[in-house]
Amino acid sequence: MRWLLLVLVTGGAPRAYADEVDALRREIRNSNEGKAIEAATKLAEDVTPGACEAILDELAIGAPPKVSAALLAGLSGRKEPRATEVLVLYARNRNPELRKKAVVAIAELTDPRVVPTLIGALSDSVEEVRAAAARALAKRKETSAEEPLVKLLAHRDAAAVDAIAAIGGPSSARRLGELVGQIPDSLLAATLGELLKRPDFGPDPIRLEVVKAISKLAGAEATAALTEYVQATEKEKTRPSRVEAKKAIEQRGTN
Amino acid sequence: MRLWLLVPSLAALGCVEPPFSLHARDNSVEDIQRTLATYGASEKGPRGGGHAMAYLVTAAPKHLVAYDLTDGKIAWDVEANVTSRLAVGRGFVAHRQGPTEVAIRNGADGALRCTARIKAEEKFLGLTAEDRLYYVVQSSSGTTRTSYAVAISPDGCGEVWRDEASGSLGAPAARGGMVAVPYAYQNLVLLDGKSGAEVARVRATDESITFVRAEADGFYYGANSGIYLLDVKSATGSKKGSSFTAAKMASQQIRSFYFYDSYQHAQADYTAFDRNRLLWRAEPKGESVAFRDGAAFLHSYRFFFAFDADSGAIRWAYAHPRVDVVGSDDSGASIVYATADGQLCAIDARSGGLAWSKKTGLKVTGVTFDADGFAPGTGGQPPSVAQTLATIIWDPDARFTAVKVFAVDAMTKVPGREVTEVLVKVVLKEGMAPAVVARAAEALVTRQDADSAPLYREALALHYDYLADRRVRGVDTLARVSAVVSDRESSALLARHLADPATPLAAMKEIVKSIVSLGGPEAVKPLRDLVLAYRCDPSFNSDPQALQLAVDGLLRLGGPEERRLLVFVAEEKRTLPSLGAFLRKILVESAPRLVPKVAPKAKPGEDQPDTLGK
DSSP: OHHHHHHHHHHHSOHHHHHHHHHHHHHHTOSOHHHHHHHHHHHHHOOSHHHHHHHHHHHHHOOOHHHHHHHHHHHTTOOOGGGHHHHHHHTTOSSHHHHHHHHHHHTTOOOTTHHHHHHHHTTOSSHHHHHHHHHHHHHTTOGGGHHHHHHHHHTTOTHHHHHHHHHOOHHHHHHHHTTBTTBOHHHHHHHHHHHHHOTTSOOHHHHHHHHHHHHTOOSHHHHHHHHHHHHHTTTOTTOHHHHHHHHHHHHHHHO | OOGGGGOHHHHHTTOOSOTTOTTOOOSOHHHHHHHHHHSOOOOSSOTTSSSOEEEEEETTTTEEEEEETTTTEEEEEEEOOBOSOOEEETTEEEEEETTTEEEEEETTTOOEEEEEEOOTTOEEEEEEESSSEEEEEEEEETTEEEEEEEEEOTTTOOEEEEEEEESOBOOOEEETTEEEEEETTTEEEEEETTTOOEEEEEEOSSSOOOEEEEETTEEEEEOSSOEEEOSGGGGGOSTTTSOEEOOOOSOSSSOOOSSOOTTOGGGGSOOGGGGEEEEOOEEEETTEEEEGGGEEEEEETTEEEEEETTTOOEEEEEEOOSSOEEEEEEOSSEEEEEETTSEEEEEETTTOOEEEEEEOOOOEEEEEEEOTTOOOOOOSOOOOHHHHHHHHHHOOOGGGHHHHHHHHHHHTTSOSHHHHHHHHHHHHOTTOOHHHHHHHHHHHHHHOOGGGHHHHHHHHTOOOBTTTTBOOOOHHHHHHHHHHTTOGGGHHHHHHHHTOTTSOHHHHHHHHHHHHHHOSGGGHHHHHHHHHHHTTOGGGSSOTHHHHHHHHHHHHHOOHHHHHHHHHHHHOTTSOHHHHHHHHHHHHHHOGGGOOOOOOOOOTTTSOOSOTTO
């Protein structure tokens, strides 16, 4: 049982420290929400294992949403594997702010439940939650998320641009090509342009296809993407994709 | 003219009062018996005496077109400003023409024979024909209303007789030399067709009489509660004592009319009634009256339903594709109808199969059939009732909500997975009218089709998905259905919906109820997670019922550990007041000897039971 574990953990910690955590926990359970949030924020800032355990326990018994939000913020970056169970549940909470914070926090963990939770959050009804999930998947370089991220872009979610740029491969590039005319050119140009910036994206025939796809798009974003690519490949003047990009820029200039 | 004074034999019958007199004898067995014996029966078949016909009224241009149903061709087509329903007599047809004339035309070629003038201040109530033409008009002066029943000759439109009545008369009906006229909402006055003399009168004591209809085998009258056969029992005046019957329908959703309200001036012309009505034929049966073959038919827009008049069970349903039906009739063997784009069709009354169909290309606004006995065949194999009802339900026309609800109601009486599948789809489908969804949901719950449990689970497996553009509806209904069919396999699926943030609060209540109802150890965890996750969430303040149901379920399904959790939740000060109060109450009620003591002060972490996600 968690509370027994907690007793054991806190029992082994220095008394003064344990007293401080206990005091914060009492404040967290204060019916004055302002004081509770303040205490939760303090506990969240405490990077010791005891504080982490206390955060998990407070989340596990349920708290008002604003207090829970402060506590969840404290789990971000801790890479505490014991947090998975609680975070998976909070990633499905009815409160979107809590879902978002849970998604951010769980992204640090290595548990096999993490990726399905993050991919699931791409289908969330709230844009901020989807964006948090997209960023988390990009940060993890989660290539299994390519397909749902392309779908996210097809739904015109701007959060997908950077995520696809971070993890997209040849298959993503092909799928993006199919979105011409379905989503705003600016969004598509930005995504393809970001893909081209990645040194590990390729080989060049794939880059060439991406350049051709950008060339078909209208607007300043497409021109900017091509221009940036030409500038970034200054040292490889004969690279076919660069030649194609340069040609496209010239044509756009004449048109 | 008061020809009745010149008919001493009628006076001898006892009718010494003028027609429509306030002092005339009514509900006299002797009068009615003598009248029924005196006036002969009509012949079966079309009133015109020849082929089965449909008379089509078109608007642009204004024409009257006679269509020979027997030969399948237009018999004649004449320019005519028809402003009433059409009456078919022997060798002639008649209608109001413009606002101030009654026109009589040859039955053979539609040529105008003659016209009779209606005074500008008179309202036209309706007409009927046999050997003569009979019509009713009404004039008002201040608060005084005077009505007239008039008979004119079909040859020169000369007035044969004119009866005056103080008060309201309804549209007449004629058969066997007798004219029946609703009078003052309570009476049916029977007149001699030749003289206009009143020969008998029925006075209804239970309800009003708003119509009378003449068929080959008798007069039928009544209001919206059902139909009465005019026979000697009519003399009782009461519903119970008369030969009365009413059709039970599969649903009360559609307001059905046995016949139009003949006191309404507007109903003298073709109206919405012609597109939404009951079609029926009746006949004397034993000591009373019954619908022929025990069937009645509902026509609503372009849909037809045949149902057992005694049980309401649906026999068949027919959906005419796309175009509205402007008028219909029960010819006995067939249901005949005409569409707005000029198609004439006949459905076999027994099977519901389309037996006959012809296109005229006319823009039809009204139709009168003279097609008694028209039986072009039985038609092909009609689609299954379930299939047709489903077609009606999926029809995209938003006007048909009532018909769709009717179809759903009718479906509940049809067994089988095919119907259950349609009902599930209705519940899940986006854009369905709420009334249709609500009825389908009730139907699913009440039919308790346990064999379709895999179908419910398949639907329950679906969740909201932004990327797949999927919204989920009907989870509450599926939860209820899973519970009523005791499908324990659905518990896990229900638990997933309970934890899904896209599940509406209202649906959560039903899900919790169902999880509790299905029971089992697997029910405890989702309930516990729900309570702990939201016990302090003010978004449940306005409606804490889902949480209350969950704690109640936990108390019933859980063991000592859950009870300990609930004591903790009840006493913890951040718990929503409405939930805490409810919980304390049920804790006391469920274990009076174990009233939860206020927990001794403990360090945080020492006072809590098993927690979220455990």
